[in-house]
Amino acid sequence: SFYYDTARPSVAVNSSATEYTNVSPIPVSLDFNEPMYSGVAASDLVVTNGQVNATAFDASGNPAFALEVTPAGEGAVTIRYPNRAGYDRAGNLNTGSNTLVRYYDITAPNATLTTTVEPYRAGAPEDVLHTRVSPIPVHAQWSEPVVGFGSGDPSVVGGGVTAFAEDGGGTDEGFQMSITP
Structure with a gap:
């Protein structure tokens, strides 16, 4: 056949x-x-x-x-x-x-945290922010796109994350959040 x-x-x-x-x-x-x-x-x-x-x-x-x-x-x-x-x-x-x-990709991403709040230093170290502002607006900028970063991920001592959103650029690299003491 x-x-x-x-x-x-x-x-x-x-x-x-x-x-x-x-x-x-x-x-x-x-x-x-x-x-x-x-x-x-x-x-x-x-x-x-x-x-x-x-x-x-x-x-x-x-x-x-x-x-x-x-x-x-x-x-x-x-x-x-x-x-x-x-x-x-x-x-x-x-x-x-x-x-x-x-x-x-085997390089772990790094985040840089910034805020628009002017600090009240009064002799405090550079990495300590003294303020009367509440909530404190914080921007997290990652070194590369990240997946799974959410409002429960930042570790806040003496407060918590009360608002959380991606920057809107669609890159999954920048996030805005509000920290309430």
Whole structure:
């Protein structure tokens, strides 16, 4: 019997790592829509800011292939499988994959706190604010976008956060809050 096949196999590059990650190596899968006959190898992948770990390349799940990419440094790591790199049993060459992007980030963010309240120093250290203003407006500026920072996160001794909002710039780097003593 014969099976007539002229359809080019397609492939998707996926990862269980979130878009912004500190995981290294980054787990990656090549998911073809049909079994591949030949031509699928770790060296075929096009990677920027990283390197495929050839010893971790697993083809036993064909049409799904598991591999790992070790980031070369912080920033965007891109991974794609090129057009016409492998073929199915009928000799049809694959179409190119999507480009998977993962942002590798291992530097913890830092916050700078400022206020518009003029301090009453009276010999107090620079990091101590004496004031009669209540609530005290405070701005938290992060060194990079943050996720999950909320009104319950600032540690306030002798008071609490009574208002909290993102700056509105959409970057998740700046937050306004009111501290009530």
